[in-house]
Amino acid sequence: MAKEQSSKVSEVRPSRLSGIKFGRIGEITSELKKVRWPTRSEATRLTLLVLAISGVIGIILGIIDMGFSRLFEFISEG
Numbered sequence: 001m002a003k004e005q006s007s008k009v010s011e012v013r014p015s016r017l018s019g020i021k022f023g024r025i026g027e028i029t030s031e032l033k034k035v036r037w038p039t040r041s042e043a044t045r046l047t048l049l050v051l052a053i054s055g056v057i058g059i060i061l062g063i064i065d066m067g068f069s070r071l072f073e074f075i076s077e078g
Helices: 002-014 018-020 022-036 038-078
Strands: none
Touching: none
């Protein structure tokens, strides 16, 4: 029984040379066919969402930075 399992494992593995260059391309192609790509409207909506969130976070960080700058100016003057 152990011999049967080891022979099955060796059958599944591609040869070393074919696996390095050409076997991987076939695997990549088959995986890309399984992907559910977003529609144009989904991609647009999600892109705008990312840009909006990035802008809000940028504004928040800018306000925090301005606050720290003023705090350090106040401390260094006093």
